[in-house]
Amino acid sequence: MHVIVTGGSSGIGLEVARLYVRNGASVSIIARDERRLLAACRDLEASAAGAAGRVGSATADVGVEHDISAAIAVRESEFGACDILVASAGVVEPAPFDGQDAAMFAAQIETNLFGTINSVRAVYSGMKERRSGTVMIISSGAALIGIHGYSAYCASKSALIGFAEALRMEAMPVGVGISLCFPPDTLTPQFEQELPKRSPQARRLMGAAPAWRADAVAAKIVRAIERRRAKTYFGFSLTALGWFGPLIKPVLFWWSARTPAR
Numbered sequence: 001m002h003v004i005v006t007g008g009s010s011g012i013g014l015e016v017a018r019l020y021v022r023n024g025a026s027v028s029i030i031a032r033d034e035r036r037l038l039a040a041c042r043d044l045e046a047s048a049a050g051a052a053g054r055v056g057s058a059t060a061d062v063g064v065e066h067d068i069s070a071a072i073a074v075r076e077s078e079f080g081a082c083d084i085l086v087a088s089a090g091v092v093e094p095a096p097f098d099g100q101d102a103a104m105f106a107a108q109i110e111t112n113l114f115g116t117i118n119s120v121r122a123v124y125s126g127m128k129e130r131r132s133g134t135v136m137i138i139s140s141g142a143a144l145i146g147i148h149g150y151s152a153y154c155a156s157k158s159a160l161i162g163f164a165e166a167l168r169m170e171a172m173p174v175g176v177g178i179s180l181c182f183p184p185d186t187l188t189p190q191f192e193q194e195l196p197k198r199s200p201q202a203r204r205l206m207g208a209a210p211a212w213r214a215d216a217v218a219a220k221i222v223r224a225i226e227r228r229r230a231k232t233y234f235g236f237s238l239t240a241l242g243w244f245g246p247l248i249k250p251v252l253f254w255w256s257a258r259t260p261a262r
């Protein structure tokens with residue numbers, strides 16, 4: 001089995017890759033920084049601990065279509081056709097809308113939305129031809145509700161819902177699984193750089209729930225892939241938002257508008 005993980009050099013993607021390597025899969029990780037990729041490969045090989053899993057990598061910017069399609073082609077030529085794609089590459093830069101220049105806004109849309117679409121495009125035709133394969137798109141809890149200071153990130157991650165739901169309609173009859181998950185705050189390098197930039201309003205809305213461990217999030221993602229779950233939520237609050245958002249969100253927005261941020 002060949003599993004390709006974009007953003008596999010760090011955080012959630014790295015932990016998903018680790019679980020598959022330990023299960024004996026051939027795993028390809030893709031990201032931009034070659035040095036970090038090679039360090040992640042060594043880390044994954046060490047944690048394979050005798051399992052038959054293989055690890056390979058390729059550098060690519062998922063936001064550049066020919067870059068990611070070439071990287072995936074290289075990985076498929078070594079490990080065979082992609083059976084599972086986990087699209088985890090993503091970035092976040094919290095800032096008020098009018099305090100964020102257009103380039104910073106666009107970078108989040110390009111990586112999180114177009115980067116995911118480019119990655120899926122690179123594997124989808126092959127999966128469709130073979131009538132098998134699964135794509136797991138890593139969205140975010142921030143796709144389920146607008147958050148102060150996250151206009152670009154929320155836009156990029158909620159757009160993935162429309163993309164995944166529509167593609168699922170096309171993919172299901174031809175045997176390809178399209179899954180989407182909405183991770184909560186998770187202890188990763190991205191979270192560490194994001195947290196100090198979070199506004200008091202965002203902190204209040206997101207509550208005091210402790211961040212999840214990346215390996216726990218990864219384990220739930222791998223289970224969701226096995227079960228071909230359409231959507232996967234994490235924890236009580238995000239699950240409630242996922243299922244009952246239209247009922248809960250007006251109350252949250254009302255409360256948010258009336259409670260001064262500290």
Ligand SMILES: NC(=O)c1ccc[n+]([C@@H]2O[C@H](COP(=O)([O-])OP(=O)(O)OC[C@H]3O[C@@H](n4cnc5c(N)ncnc54)[C@H](OP(=O)(O)O)[C@@H]3O)[C@@H](O)[C@H]2O)c1
Nearest residue numbers: 007009010011012031032033061062089090185186188190
């Ligand atoms: N951590 C959280 O609290 C949280 C919560 C909800 C959702 N998520 C989502 O989960 C996913 C993983 O996040 P994480 O927290 O694990 O982040 P992370 O530790 O910062 O890892 C991000 C990975 O994506 C790669 N990447 C970023 N931009 C890329 C690009 N343009 N092209 C190719 N690779 C790129 C990074 O490598 P390079 O920089 O070397 O390219 C790295 O491997 C993201 O989509 C994120 O939005 C995270």
